[in-house]
Amino acid sequence: MEQILPHLDSVFSIDCVLFGFDGKELKILLIERNEEPFKDWWALPGNIVGPDESLDQSASRILYELTGLRGIYMEQYYAFGDPHRHPQGRVITLAYYALIRLGGDKELRPVSNYAKQANWLPISDLPKLAFDHQKIYDKGLEKIKRRIKHQPIAFELLPEKFTLTQLQHVYELVLGKKLDKRNFRKKITSFGVLKELDEKQKGVSYRAATLYRFDKRKYAKLFGKEISF
Amino acid sequence: MEQILPHLDSVFSIDCVLFGFDGKELKILLIERNEEPFKDWWALPGNIVGPDESLDQSASRILYELTGLRGIYMEQYYAFGDPHRHPQGRVITLAYYALIRLGGDKELRPVSNYAKQANWLPISDLPKLAFDHQKIYDKGLEKIKRRIKHQPIAFELLPEKFTLTQLQHVYELVLGKKLDKRNFRKKITSFGVLKELDEKQKGVSYRAATLYRFDKRKYAKLFGKEISF
DNA sequence: ATTACTTAGTGTAAAAATTACACACTATAT
DNA sequence: ATATAGTGTGTAATTTTTACACTAAGTAAT
Structure with missing residues (x-):
């Protein structure tokens, strides 16, 4: 808000909790990292917000790149900004959740280089997550619990x-x-x-x-x- | 989330909707800007997040600097990040609301240089606001409307x-x-x-x-x- | 002390919403 | 024809919500 914007070494990213329902289980899409830090850990898919991208656009892009899906219900729900949440610098991340109907197995595309693989894992049995992603996931689940009571979001998970x-x-x-x-x-x-x-x-x-x-x-x-x- | 954090020209700020109740009216604290852009407009108080500050700390600091108050109930509620919301560059802002019991007139301190004055204005009669602050305020009010139905936040506004x-x-x-x-x-x-x-x-x-x-x-x-x- | 004024404090009946609960029906597979 | 597995339905008891109006208590003015 200052007149001359100071130049700070800061980055914002978006991390997504992509909830999917396949008719049986509730799952989230996780990627297995192929880079430090947290190489080989499972993490929420995320990315840096591009300079001319709105936040919602950026979230949609992340989802599209991983799944090929568009037009999915997504909602921003919290910003995580602990100064030390990322070991390599100040990264404030904006968390989004998405609700996706899974059908067949076409909701995955080849992953980009920073991930070994991407996978839908049932929320009943999640691995340890990189960074503060457990916290991000927890809050996301809490949010949809609240929201499903008052808004018609359940339909987003169904055909x-x-x-x-x-x-x-x-x-x-x-x-x-x-x-x-x-x-x-x-x-x-x-x-x-x-x-x-x-x-x-x-x-x-x-x-x-x-x-x-x-x-x-x-x-x-x-x-x-x-x-x- | 990339391994080598790219250096983007980006800044995050915090903007606060400080709700105050004086026994009669619900008010918010606005500052009259003394700098371009939006010189002479009323705006929500806000600031850049310091490099080693958590988001909550930053919000508390903004509140403290304007009111001298500490230990106030504050809650982060949304990130506004339209690429063009700030005419001078990319600024993503994290919105907080606070709930404050107003008593006497000691909830204001001398304002810093970027503002001419700060003032508690009744929400029933707000001026035009700078930037996208009307949107930020609207969403803040909506949030507390929702929250007051389920959480005991009304007490924060009362002695x-x-x-x-x-x-x-x-x-x-x-x-x-x-x-x-x-x-x-x-x-x-x-x-x-x-x-x-x-x-x-x-x-x-x-x-x-x-x-x-x-x-x-x-x-x-x-x-x-x-x-x- | 009387009166006027202003807000505090209280109960009930009707309507609506929530809860707890069990069995017969239908389509398929063998 | 029979076994199987899930579909689809009603009611009574309880709880919650709603609508509604008057008396009591304290203060201020005379």
Whole structure:
């Protein structure tokens, strides 16, 4: 904010907690570093913010480079700026989370040189993370726990057409607790943002469930009214 | 996150929305700039983050320099990083809000050179703000609106001993709507975090109300259980 | 001491939301 | 035809939320 901007040896980066759901588990995308510091450690994907990039753009770019995906729901949630969080200098990092529906195995692209590999790992069994990335992850999970109670973000983790059981499963994974089936259905349908389709689940070896779709239009109309779980 | 940190011409700053409550109105502290760009405009107080300062420290310092106050509740809530938000270069700013009980007029110190004056202005009648500070303020207000519903932050705006009417007043100002007196009292006391004192309000020309105190101990015990307004 | 004024403090009934809980149905696979 | 696995549904009890109005207490002015 000073008139003449002092030149400080400072860098900002973005680190992303990419949450993915494959129908069974909640996972995050981690990369195995190929460079010091923390060579061979697992870390959150991140990068330096380019000089003409907005923060959101930068986050989208990181995601795109690793997964080839665009148009994914991302949200900035905190800045981590401990002076010593990076051993090689002052790096303030802005944390983003993303919510991604995983289907097949096409959500990974060849990694760039600073990583040996990238992998979706289940959050129930994460390795030790480089830098302060555990803290960043923890806060990210906390954020989506809070947010899923009030905003329709669960749908971002599901395919466009989904069953109520799948939806419930997402809530249970994120909130970390079991929910009652009947009560869940009563509540989620009472919001009036689900459109029941004339279509059934396919490829299951038991009674197929009805498919639903999230109705963005109806949701937009609700604006102002809080959803609450 | 790269091994060799590239040297980018980048700066991070902190901007603060200091909310103050004087018993009547909700105000924020603004400074009138004395330098280009935006000379003579009102702006949120802010500063560059020092090289060895943590973000929280930096925010506390800004607050201290303007008000002489320490130990104030502050919270980082968003990073604003549009490449063109600052006309003189890339400045990513981290926004903090603070909640301050105003009493008397001692919450202002002589301003430093980059400001002509600093002043507490009621949020009901704010001037045009420099840079993207209107956006920063808007998001800050939105954040405390959300937070006051779930966390005991209203007490930060009140003196240690307060009446239930004063507390209700704070909620009404932050939420921007009237609340029912009986329902408010029922709810706020049901949380069990208020300690009723053996003491009455003083200096009023009508029936004095009972004073209460926020009981941090009891609140700590509630941990996990969500308060909800 | 009377009166006028101003805010404090209190209860209830109706409506709405939440919780706890179990079984019959349907599609598939063998 | 039978076994299997998940779908889909209702109700009663409890809790929470909402709407609503008057008396009590203290101060100030006369």
